[in-house]
Amino acid sequence: MATCDVLVIGGGPAGSTAAAAAARRGVAVIQVEKTDGNRYHIGESLIPFCAYPLRRIGVYDAVKVAGFPVKYGVQFVGTSGAASRPFDFFQYLMDGSAVAWQVWRADFDRLLLDHARAQGVEQRRGAAAERFLIDRGRVVGAVVDGQPIHARMTIDCTGRDALALRSFAWRERDPGLDRWAVWTYFTGHRLESGIDAGNTFVCSLPCGGWFWWIPVGRDRVSVGAVAKRESLFPADLDLGEDRLAAAWQRQFAMQPWIRDHLSGAERVEPFRSTNEYAYRARYCGAPGLILAGDAFGFLDPIFSSGVFLALWSGESAGHVAADIVAGGAELSRLDAYGSRLGNAIESIRRLVYAFYEPTFAFSRIMARDSDARADISDLLNGNFARDYQDFFRQVEDFCPLPAPFGHGLVAARAAAAAAGDPQHQPVAQATQHAESSQ
Amino acid sequence: MRAASLPAGPQPAAGSQPAVESIGTLAVLVDHLFAAYADPDAGTRSDLTARHELLRARILHHLAGYDAHSCATSAIGAVLDRACLLYVLGFPEASLRECQARLDALLAVRHPGLGSFIERAAAEASLVGDRAIPPDAASALVILAERCAALGARDAALGRSILIEAPAQGRASGGIGCARADSPTSRRKWNADLHDLLARGAVAVTRWLEQANAEPLRV
Numbered sequence: 001m002a003t004c005d006v007l008v009i010g011g012g013p014a015g016s017t018a019a020a021a022a023a024r025r026g027v028a029v030i031q032v033e034k035t036d037g038n039r040y041h042i043g044e045s046l047i048p049f050c051a052y053p054l055r056r057i058g059v060y061d062a063v064k065v066a067g068f069p070v071k072y073g074v075q076f077v078g079t080s081g082a083a084s085r086p087f088d089f090f091q092y093l094m095d096g097s098a099v100a101w102q103v104w105r106a107d108f109d110r111l112l113l114d115h116a117r118a119q120g121v122e123q124r125r126g127a128a129a130e131r132f133l134i135d136r137g138r139v140v141g142a143v144v145d146g147q148p149i150h151a152r153m154t155i156d157c158t159g160r161d162a163l164a165l166r167s168f169a170w171r172e173r174d175p176g177l178d179r180w181a182v183w184t185y186f187t188g189h190r191l192e193s194g195i196d197a198g199n200t201f202v203c204s205l206p207c208g209g210w211f212w213w214i215p216v217g218r219d220r221v222s223v224g225a226v227a228k229r230e231s232l233f234p235a236d237l238d239l240g241e242d243r244l245a246a247a248w249q250r251q252f253a254m255q256p257w258i259r260d261h262l263s264g265a266e267r268v269e270p271f272r273s274t275n276e277y278a279y280r281a282r283y284c285g286a287p288g289l290i291l292a293g294d295a296f297g298f299l300d301p302i303f304s305s306g307v308f309l310a311l312w313s314g315e316s317a318g319h320v321a322a323d324i325v326a327g328g329a330e331l332s333r334l335d336a337y338g339s340r341l342g343n344a345i346e347s348i349r350r351l352v353y354a355f356y357e358p359t360f361a362f363s364r365i366m367a368r369d370s371d372a373r374a375d376i377s378d379l380l381n382g383n384f385a386r387d388y389q390d391f392f393r394q395v396e397d398f399c400p401l402p403a404p405f406g407h408g409l410v411a412a413r414a415a416a417a418a419a420g421d422p423q424h425q426p427v428a429q430a431t432q433h434a435e436s437s438q
Numbered sequence: 439m440r441a442a443s444l445p446a447g448p449q450p451a452a453g454s455q456p457a458v459e460s461i462g463t464l465a466v467l468v469d470h471l472f473a474a475y476a477d478p479d480a481g482t483r484s485d486l487t488a489r490h491e492l493l494r495a496r497i498l499h500h501l502a503g504y505d506a507h508s509c510a511t512s513a514i515g516a517v518l519d520r521a522c523l524l525y526v527l528g529f530p531e532a533s534l535r536e537c538q539a540r541l542d543a544l545l546a547v548r549h550p551g552l553g554s555f556i557e558r559a560a561a562e563a564s565l566v567g568d569r570a571i572p573p574d575a576a577s578a579l580v581i582l583a584e585r586c587a588a589l590g591a592r593d594a595a596l597g598r599s600i601l602i603e604a605p606a607q608g609r610a611s612g613g614i615g616c617a618r619a620d621s622p623t624s625r626r627k628w629n630a631d632l633h634d635l636l637a638r639g640a641v642a643v644t645r646w647l648e649q650a651n652a653e654p655l656r657v
Contacts, residue, residue, distance in 0.1 A: 064507055069458035072467075072506075091519075094512035094647050099462045191458065194470035198458040215458050 002149040004030040004122070005325045006318070007141055009129040010157030011037065013307055014293025014314035016112035018155045020057040021318030023119040027325050030151070031121050032144050034128040034161075037113050041105035041159075042183065042224075042274070044216045045071065045200050045304035048089045049382025051097035053311040059115040066111055068101035069198040069215050074304075074380050076362060077203035081256030084362070086196055092377040102198055103307075104216050129158065132167060132289070139288035152288070153321035157314060159294040160276060170282040172407050176353060177278035177300045179209070180232050182248045183224025185269040190261045191215060200304060203255050207231035208356060210302065211251065211258050220268065223258065225251040226302070229275070244271035280345070284338035286411035287330060292317040297408070299345060300352045308382045313341050334410040342408035344384035350392055350401050351379050357399035369394055462506025464514070468494050471519055472526045489526045489633065496637035497522075500574070501644065509647035513640045517544070522636055530629040531589060533636070538586040541579065541639060544646055559583035562642075571645045578638030 008019040011033025019031040054060040073088040090098035117123050124144065133141040133148055141150040142163075156164045165171040191197040201213035209227025216222050225232065225248055232247040233239065239246035248271055252258060280297035284290070293310035320333045354360045365372045375391035392401060459466060473490050497514060504510035514522065517540050524533035538555055545558040548569075552558045560583075563576035570576070 064461060067460040069460060070462040070506065072462070088515065090511045091516040094509065094516060095651065096507060096509040096511070096648070098511055099506045101460075102458075195462070195467055196470070217458075 002030065002147070003141075004028045004149065004151050005153065006030075006321045007149050007151035007154045008032070008121075008157055008318075009142060009144075009154065009163060010159060010161075010293070010295065011035070011039070011113045011123075011125070012041065012109055012157060012159050012293060012310065013112055014159070014295070014310040014317075015155070015157030016109070016116040017053055017057055017311050017314035018157055018292055018318035018321070019116040019121040019123075020059070020112075020119045021053075021315045022155075022322045023116065023121045024057065025319065025322035025326075027322050029121045030124065030149055031113075031116060032124045032127045032129055032142075032149070033113065034126070036126050037110050038106055039109060041109060042181075042222075042272070043301065043306040043310075044105055044214050044222055045102055045212075045301075045307070046100040047304050047308050047380065047382040048093050048097050048100050049384075050100060050308045050311055053315040055097075056315060057115070058119070059112060062111060062115065063101065063108070066107065068103045068108070069217060070195075071100045071102050071198045071200060072098075072195040074200045074202065075196070077201055077255075077257040079204050079206050079255070081260065083201065083257060086199060087373075087377050087380050088195075089377065089381050092374050093381050093383075098381070102200070102214050102216050104220075129163060132163070137287060139286060152325050154289050155314075155317045155321055156289060156291045156295045157293050157310075157317075160298070162281075162295050164289065164291055164295060165279075165281055168283075168286075168411075172280050172282050172405075174278035174280065174299075174349070174405055176402055177349075177356075178228065178275075179226050179277040179300060180229050180273060180275045181224050181226045181277065181301075182232060182244050182251075182271055182273045183212070183222060184248065184267055184271045185216070186221050186223060186262055186265040187219045187268050189215075189221045189265040190263065201257070202302060203257050205231075205251055206254050207251070208358065209251065211255050212301070213258065213261070221265075223262065226277075226300070227251065242271070244273050247273075280342075280405060280407045282407050282409075283411035284341060284408045285334045290317040290320055290334065290337065296341065297345060299349055302352055302355055303348055303380055305345075305348050305382065305384075309341075309345065312344070312382075316341070331410060338408045338410055340385070342406075345408075346404055347384045347388050348379060349405065350388075350395070351376075353402045354395050354399055360395065360399040364398060365394055459506075462511070464501055464504060464506060464510055465494070465498055467506050467511060467515060468497050471515060472522050485528060486526060489528065492633040493522060493526060493636065496634045497640060500634075500637040500641050504644065508644070510640065510644045512647060513643035517541075517643045518636060518640050521639075525632055525636060530632050533632060534582070534586055534589055537582055537636065537639060541582065541643070544643065545579075548646070554583075554587075556580075556583040556587055569649060571642045575638045575642035575645070578635045579642055582635055582639060 005027035006022045006029045008015050008029060008031040011031060015031060015033070019029050023029045051060060054063055072090065073086040075086050076084040089100065127145045129142045129144050131143050132139050132154065133143060133150065139154050141148060141154055162171065192199065198215055203211040203213060205211065205227060207227050209225060209231055212222065212224045214222040233243065276298065277300055278298060281291050284296060292313040296313060299305055316337055320337050323333050324330045362376060372391060372394060375388060378386065395401060472493060501510045518537065521533045521536040521540065524536055542555040542558060545562060549558045549561045552561055559579040562571065563580050
């Protein structure tokens with residue numbers, strides 16, 4: 001029977017960062033990844049704040065020389081095809097981390113996975129976690145390829161496979177962000193000149209959706225359309241056999257900037273799609289369990305926050321697990337983790353909602369308040385932890401903002417409160433249910 | 439973060455597909471930021487092109503070893519970007535004013551008890567130890583501060599001369615102290631080495647940002 005201090009399930013950015021962070025604290029870590037380390041994944045755009053967790057786990061220099069295209073900023077393109085001035089990250093972030101990258105995720109994820117192994121993590125690649133091991137309401141590991149691995153703390157980094165969300169029925173969808181995406185890759189495209197060549201372009205569509213433009217390599221660009229289902233796949237329109245291609249082409253025809261930059265380009269990958277565009281776990285963890293990355297939640301990718309949130313939450317989860325293994329108070333640490341992560345996501349979530357409101361435009365906010373450019377740049381940089389109350393008060397003058405999506409607490413804390421005894425270590429309702437159904 | 443070698447500064451050939459860098463170089467950044475008005479294809483080399491080349495060369499010289507993944511990026515791309523652009527465009531006095539505003543704001547944080555740019559620049563130049571910037575950068579700050587003070591004095595003197603000696607009051611234009619007279623600090627004095635001072639100023643800013651170590655989000 002295998003045992004360890006911390007079991008990390010998943011070999012994406014969250015999992016590898018969690019594993020590396022915990023291993024660097026000196027605890028015994030086993031990391032399981034269902035693939036052999038070569039995995040296609042969407043989410044190719046890093047933001048500057050990715051540099052901090054990458055530095056802290058010691059992999060930044062390896063990323064820097066890995067050959068990923070440099071990304072200096074973000075530009076927004078209107079439905080007419082006119083591009084905004086770039087939001088160059090370096091104008092507001094002045095500590096040398098302001099230049100990010102666009103990454104081919106298979107290469108980036110493998111680099112992080114290899115780095116975690118180099119930190120002393122015991123890895124099992126090609127091994128799939130099937131279910132959690134639960135003992136008296138506490139997660140005590142997982143069954144991996146039919147064999148139990150016992151751990152004092154388990155970190156769920158299973159991404160969209162979302163082991164905990166499925167096991168405990170913790171998935172909460174964000175109703176206002178029910179978008180679909182259809183994307184593919186091209187070569188022979190036209191790039192902007194100078195430092196703008198590697199920028200992300202967010203190109204608005206007349207239907208209220210948008211295209212992403214992410215140069216993921218010297219000769220390859222990722223181009224995806226995001227919109228409501230009824231816009232991409234109208235019920236009254238026969239899209240033919242290749243529905244994804246037809247849906248993408250319809251939106252492509254409506255975006256002049258994308259059309260211009262793909263003129264003469266050749267498609268080199270199949271069309272792909274997803275519809276899981278915004279959800280969050282009801283709880284960020286339970287006794288013995290922490291959720292990180294997409295296994296905790298996913299937000300519409302318009303501001304490229306996904307990889308950063310994966311790295312940040314993964315690193316945080318690794319430290320929280322190491323703290324608890326070392327004897328730290330479990331619930332208070334999980335509380336702090338959940339509230340910090342939830343608050344961080346909430347800032348960028350409000351900006352995502354604003355973006356989809358037809359009455360909102362960055363140019364309008366900045367025309368009235370030039371300082372808003374700094375706030376917007378901070379959000380685009382990934383500085384989610386700061387206070388944006390003043391900024392969002394101004395945004396609310398243009399469009400309504402959503403109520404907080406109040407999830408991400410700790411399962412055991414919620415159950416304890418319900419039991420009226422916060423000192424007691426009760427069995428979380430959800431894990432109780434999962435245990436009884438095993 | 440310093441890199442091992444001098445950035446190469448590649449220039450894509452006209453009409454070719456521009457490449458996306460994998461390690462950002464300061465040369466590409468400088469070209470992008472300050473070359474907007476230069477026209478390398480023009481039949482005669484313009485002043486703009488010449489100033490851009492001067493500035494580019496001095497920045498890459500003084501910041502050799504830094505790449506775009508360093509504080510040098512913000513030093514030239516955010517703190518001194520407007521000052522550099524004003525220099526390239528041919529407005530040296532405006533460049534100096536901009537330089538003063540941005541450098542003095544940073545110096546005021548480092549030397550809060552002092553009252554003027556000159557005093558703060560002198561205090562910075564006298565620093566030794568961990569907080570010291572390279573002597574070359576420190577001397578540039580002092581020169582910039584002195585020049586800004588002289589610029590202020592020149593403006594004040596010019597104002598008085600216009601008031602006292604204006605032709606409308608019966609004096610001939612072009613006489614002593616009138617607006618057309620060469621100032622004690624001529625355009626040549628403002629402009630001749632400004633490209634080098636800006637680049638040395640960028641070194642100072644880069645080092646200040648490094649010392650601030652302003653990592654804003656920690657686990």
